[in-house]
Amino acid sequence: MSTATTSIKPAMKTKKSQGKYGGNVLVYALSLAVVALTLGPVLYGVLGGFRTNAQLAQAPAALPEPWVLSNYTGVLNNPEFWRYALNSTMIAVLTTVIVVVFGIMAAYPLARYQFRLREPIFMVFVLGLLFPATVAIVPLFILISRDLNLGNTWWGVALPQAAFALPMTIVILRPFLIALPQELEEAAQLDGTSRIGFFWRILLPLSGPGMVTVGVLAFVGSWNAYLLPLLLLQGEMRTLPLGVADFSTEHSADTAGVFAFTTLAMIPALIFFLAMQRRIVSGLQGAVKG
Amino acid sequence: MTEGVKVVSATVPARQSTAAEARPRNTAAERGSRSPKRKLRAPADKRKNLEILFFVTPALLLIAMFMLVPIIQAVRFSVYNWKGFGPLVDFVGLQNYVRVLQNEVFTDALVHNLVIIAGSIIIQLPLGLAIALLLNRKMKIQGLLRTIIFVPYVLSEVIAGVVWFQLLQPQYGLIDTVLAKLGIQGPAQGWLGTPDLALWTVLIVLTWKYLGLAVILFLAGLQGVPDELYEAAQIDGASWWQIQRKITIPLLGPTLRTWGFLSMVGSLQLFDMVWILTGGGPANSTTTMATFLVSEGTKRQNFGVASAASVILFIVALILAVSYQQFILKRDTQPDTSRKRKKVRR
Numbered sequence: 001m002s003t004a005t006t007s008i009k010p011a012m013k014t015k016k017s018q019g020k021y022g023g024n025v026l027v028y029a030l031s032l033a034v035v036a037l038t039l040g041p042v043l044y045g046v047l048g049g050f051r052t053n054a055q056l057a058q059a060p061a062a063l064p065e066p067w068v069l070s071n072y073t074g075v076l077n078n079p080e081f082w083r084y085a086l087n088s089t090m091i092a093v094l095t096t097v098i099v100v101v102f103g104i105m106a107a108y109p110l111a112r113y114q115f116r117l118r119e120p121i122f123m124v125f126v127l128g129l130l131f132p133a134t135v136a137i138v139p140l141f142i143l144i145s146r147d148l149n150l151g152n153t154w155w156g157v158a159l160p161q162a163a164f165a166l167p168m169t170i171v172i173l174r175p176f177l178i179a180l181p182q183e184l185e186e187a188a189q190l191d192g193t194s195r196i197g198f199f200w201r202i203l204l205p206l207s208g209p210g211m212v213t214v215g216v217l218a219f220v221g222s223w224n225a226y227l228l229p230l231l232l233l234q235g236e237m238r239t240l241p242l243g244v245a246d247f248s249t250e251h252s253a254d255t256a257g258v259f260a261f262t263t264l265a266m267i268p269a270l271i272f273f274l275a276m277q278r279r280i281v282s283g284l285q286g287a288v289k290g
Numbered sequence: 291m292t293e294g295v296k297v298v299s300a301t302v303p304a305r306q307s308t309a310a311e312a313r314p315r316n317t318a319a320e321r322g323s324r325s326p327k328r329k330l331r332a333p334a335d336k337r338k339n340l341e342i343l344f345f346v347t348p349a350l351l352l353i354a355m356f357m358l359v360p361i362i363q364a365v366r367f368s369v370y371n372w373k374g375f376g377p378l379v380d381f382v383g384l385q386n387y388v389r390v391l392q393n394e395v396f397t398d399a400l401v402h403n404l405v406i407i408a409g410s411i412i413i414q415l416p417l418g419l420a421i422a423l424l425l426n427r428k429m430k431i432q433g434l435l436r437t438i439i440f441v442p443y444v445l446s447e448v449i450a451g452v453v454w455f456q457l458l459q460p461q462y463g464l465i466d467t468v469l470a471k472l473g474i475q476g477p478a479q480g481w482l483g484t485p486d487l488a489l490w491t492v493l494i495v496l497t498w499k500y501l502g503l504a505v506i507l508f509l510a511g512l513q514g515v516p517d518e519l520y521e522a523a524q525i526d527g528a529s530w531w532q533i534q535r536k537i538t539i540p541l542l543g544p545t546l547r548t549w550g551f552l553s554m555v556g557s558l559q560l561f562d563m564v565w566i567l568t569g570g571g572p573a574n575s576t577t578t579m580a581t582f583l584v585s586e587g588t589k590r591q592n593f594g595v596a597s598a599a600s601v602i603l604f605i606v607a608l609i610l611a612v613s614y615q616q617f618i619l620k621r622d623t624q625p626d627t628s629r630k631r632k633k634v635r636r
Contacts, residue, residue: 030424031431035438041498042441044464045453060467098352106349109342121346128353130611132559134580135604136360138587138596139367142374143360163356166349195341224446226562227580231588241448245566248452255456266449273444277437280444281506 042266049260056255071260081264083236084243087154088223088268091239094158095165095222100215102162103169104207108199110170111177112185122174128167133160133228141231152237157229161222169214176210177203209279216276223269240265361604367597374591386598396599399577400606402489406578407557407610409493410500411550417497418504419546423534425505426512436506443502451566454495458482458567482568485575492567492576499563500556504549511545512538547618554614558607579603 048056049071050064075081109115110122133140140160145151150159180203188198226241233242244265248258273280368387371380390396425435442450457464460480469476477484481491515538523533539546561580564570570577570585579599587596 027424027427031435034421034424035435037498038439038442038502041450041453041457042445044457048456057462060462060464061471102349102352105345109345113338113342115339115342121350124350124353128357130608131357131361131604132555132607134559134561134583135600135607136357136364137584138593138600139360139363140356141587142593143356143363159352160356163352166353170349195338220444224448226446226448226565227584230565231584241446244452245448248455255459258452258456262449262452266445269444269446269449270441273441274437277440281440281510 045259046263048256049263051256053254053256068256071256072264074257075261075264080243081261084238084240084265085268087233087237088239088241090154091157091161091229092219092222094154095161096215096219098158098162099165099169099218100211103166103173103214104204104211106166107170107173107177108203111174112180112203113195122170125167125170128164129171131164133164137227137231140228144232151232152234154237156232157225157239158222160228161225162218165218165221169218172214172217173207173210177207180206212276213279216272216279220269220272220280223272240268364597364600364604367593368601370594372594374593382594386594387602389595390598390602395574395577396579396582396602398574399579399582402576403558403560403578403606405489406493406496406560407554409490410496410553410557413493413497414501414504414553415546415550418501418508418549419539419542421501421505422508422512423538426509436509439505440502442499443506445499447499447562448566450495450499451563454498455482455567458491479572483572485573488568488572488576492564495567496560496563500553504553507545507549508542511542514545515541551611551614551619554610555607558603558610579606 047064050067050069052068055062055065055068106125110118110125144156144160148156150156184202184206185198188202193201224241225239226245229239229242233239238246244262247261251257366378369381369383370378371382371386372378421439425432425439458466458481460466460476460478460483463480465481466476477487482488519537519541520533523537528536559580560578561584564576564578564581565584568576570581580603583596583599583603586592586599
């Protein structure tokens, strides 16, 4: 019995120290496999854009030989691509601004005021999490395109997107605002600042990180959105996901062109993600922690 | 400036104090710090209510306009036979619901949604857990690995779908080429073109897309497990496997259960990926409730039927969410463990 435990202990120790100083070969091999499977399809698309259709047909699994730039330059010289990118950007920016401004405004009293309807109002937002845009998509389409006359406009997509992003925003922001110490508010009151003054001068600057988090989530959500733009936007007003989908069906024979178009369309989201990675991850984790 | 405003508003409407006091229960009393201003409490209360109104109204209005109204409209449309033009006159009661529920395409779609919910959790839970445990050690490249594993989640479903559609092309796609080199013949109609395989292929692409989210969330949960527990277990002679099974996974419980909930809700709404990869075909073998209601609504202009389908989708989602809450998440809302975890997190 005692020999068994003594023999296990050193074994555990070496395992742990191995973990600390680089890990064993198996761990690296497994990690490499995971990386290959994760990045493989993305890299294949990027590299496919540097090949010709003939190359792709002859040897689908080969590297570019020679490297061809014409697919990428073709997309970059395509005014439609830039038009889609502009639409995507504008809609995402509008969505983000509405979500962040309205979200922090609503979260402030729900976090720091004492009033009777506080929890019921918060529950309204929590229940909003349960309503995906999909459920209301048909009436939403009719409401926006006929009743509000906002079909095929940036606002027509941004406003409902913001509405559906607000519940999550408020659920993330409220605990963030509650966590700001009460002493700050008391000190501000002693100095004669009103609650609105406290909101502007103290709370807003301090909740920067929280706002960036919800802003990034709203931006990425809007940038990637497909269903609502699909129903509401046509022609010139289409966003990048719509453009990618349509390009791939219209030019289905031009595989290399599709790869180039897709790659260029994913670059903005990837750059944004790499820059804001911490925020996205912490926001999602905050959402799960509830 | 704000000070001046405050004084004015606090002194002028002294008479309104009775009205303001009568309605909202005086919550200001709870704030001990404000007691020196007790005389001004009632007008301050009114001002406070105005402030609350000012802050909360825009968000509530937006939600009422674009969430509440469309949902009520969906319920209303669902009892009419309506093709999208003219007034709502052809009242048909629950006939649209009967039509939807008797439509095999819809009931199959419901089954597909349930298969994808179950499949996502059954595949991603062990795989995500394994990768999270793998990455949860101190490696030099850990940060890089985390970033990489999260990339598919950040791409839009459309982009992921278009790339996978190319990879899965019959014969000439990368996957069939690689398989052919290994001596395996891909299906003649392609992975997405064979009715028996299409749903599973979609499920695999979804796994690729969403596994990163599971890993990232599980890793965050792992960070909340105190090191002392591992050390204590090691001193007691527990093996690595025993430690994971008896300590890590139970303590990860709340994270796993919440992730399961998110995954379920996402699977119920599945639309983008299916629309891109198969459009619901072949032979309706991959339709989901969302693709069903979109094609009924936009392609066939059957707004009544589409609305009935969306009400049913919502009811299914609600039933699943409530039962998940009741049977699985319930443990987490019991104060004792969850509160402790929350403290650790902050």
